[in-house]
Amino acid sequence: MSHRIRQTRAKRVTTTFAVLGVAALGLTACGPAVGSTDASGSTEVDWASIEPAESISFWTNHPGGSQEVEQQLVDGFTEETGIEVEIVTAGANYEEVSQRFQTAQTSGDVGDLVVMSDATWFTNHVNGSLLALDDAFAAAGGDTSTYNETLFDDYLYEDAHYAVPYARSTTIYYYNADHYAEAGLTEAPTTWEEVREHSLALVDAGVTDTAFSFPPAEDYPAWMMNNLVWGYGGGWSDEWDASAVTSDGTVEAVQFAQDAVQDGWANVSSGSPADDFAAGATSQFIGSTGSLGGVTETAGFEVGVAFLPGGPVEQELVVPTGGAGVAISAASTPEEQLAAAMLADHLTSAENTVAFSSQTGYMPVRSDADASALYAENPNFEVAVEQLESRTRTQDYLRVFLPGGDLALATALQRILTTDADVEESLAALQAELEGLYENDLRPQLEG
């Protein structure tokens, strides 16, 4: 009897180990390769011998409500080249497109040309999912020399570009011109000290309770406040070094913002500063140029825009870029990649970038684009383009390249601005958090 029990037990143990063994084999077979590194787009391709594919797919979230204009541009491309393009709505925003692109890597069914935001392309590059597109773009007859240099170099990492600018924006200073007139203000502020003076004048004149709005954590405060910290000589990082967060300049700038809220001339919007502004609830805010059309249309007053204010240390290069570019999938065949490069060039040509801008509010991305029609339609657009050409600067690494970096910054900024938290201590904790994220989540991948 006990012999039979032992036999049964032995059988069960053997079966269990066999099942676990098979499961382990299955798991390791379907999971990522452990211990190896990716070589994204590093395969040498003789582009001269490649013919473009007959059909490709374009994954987009139709930024700025661009579904119609994207279809028009793609139809023009097909007419010109004979290449069929399937437009795939791959998400409702940049993050969703990136998420779908990432999860689709395992199946291999990914878009050939994909919309990637400034904050999502790098992770996909680190994952080995994007093609270094300089050679393919040249083979497709594309000209990169006329792209706005700052916008194009936003996608530059280790001597290669991983996207070209497409739906690009910067931040810009919005003010309620009617409120300004009522308060006797004639010009927009050019420094943050003037922002404070103008705001106090607006409140004193009784035209508003809230003269200026900072964005909440959900509305990219680290992007909107980049201008302020750069003006004070600070930043969110110096490449991968997070100590910039606790530099004197950053501490002073964030202290200025906290004081502004506590002194009562500024607040932190609980929704969106753009909506509050358009509703007349606040007189000034810093927002995306992508909101220009919407805000102008919604507001029941004259909307003024101006260059972003400078600070006591830096007055010129204080404007962060933003928005999205288009990238080519590393998983596509060289034929598809070449066709995707041709489509990228077409979508962002001097003529088409203006057509896209007129429908969406994003900035023309080529320096040779003739935007005079845009300026005639909305004169504020000229201010935005002039600012783009003279004041922009590539964003700090830890905000746009570090997964979770922007959220960590946003959460910390909201906490500091809405409480009486000690700025220096809070930023020190933020620095530690950013360093932890970098060490745990990114550095191992960067170093392979």
Added chain:
Amino acid sequence: MPTANPHRQRQRRRDALVFLAFAGPNLLLIAAFVYYPLLSNAYFSTLNWRMGATSATSAGIDNYIRLFTSPQGAEMWRVTITFTVVTVVASMVLGLLVALALGRRIPGVTAGRTAIFSPYVLSGVGVGMVWNFIFDPQLGVLGHVLRAFGARSPEWYLDADLALVMVIVVYVWKHLGFCAVVFLAGLQSIPSDLIEAARIDRAGALTRFFKLTLPLLSPTVFFLTVTTILSSMQAFDILKIMTPSGNGTNTIVFELFLQGFGPYQNAGYAAAISVVLFVVLFAITAFQMRFIERRVHYA
């Protein structure tokens, strides 16, 4: 040594074949879509892996250590425990009170039962969006009402503690109806002669409730405790809609989303969180079945 009966062996083989024919397809599906992902997830939890990357590095148990030792991990546990305890207790206590009220023979009670239960069948996404229109300090109904009385709306979305209060209120509102209806069914199953006998023995209303009704409701309380804890610990939709980046509301499931699919994109760490969630829920349920069910009085 006894020899096996050939007839019995044939019968067993036939039974096994019938079992496989009927249960096999289902077992295969369960293995493919439940156990395989479960084991895969446990394996991924040992990797430092970003979603979509074709390569990863081994992390051993680092993801688990991080979950239990990092400040972010501690915050997640604090929020999860607070959210679960408050929503479970509030849903059950309020649900019982509502059930007691709805159990009375009063006009309009059927409409009342429908009104109380209907939020439970609504989509969490829709509920979250509607409540956003109520809580929004600038544009929301609550803000307008408070301003009419000269008060200012609290900053529900900016203050992490208030954000947690806000999602708890909405979650309890949505799930209250389920507890109320289950309690009502439990109350109606209590034999009326027992209550009548207690009344004849001059037991007061409170005595009847605590000494008779509540003990006889213990199977219902037990059932609801298990289901509401499981439900609260897996809450996600309302939290995601009302506080998209998890400001003070990052419960374990929300944190799992933020880490795996949200801004952090750390699939290995997210897998570790889900393994821990599985173990915690399994342990809570096993504990309840093993120890608490003993105290349940079945009528």
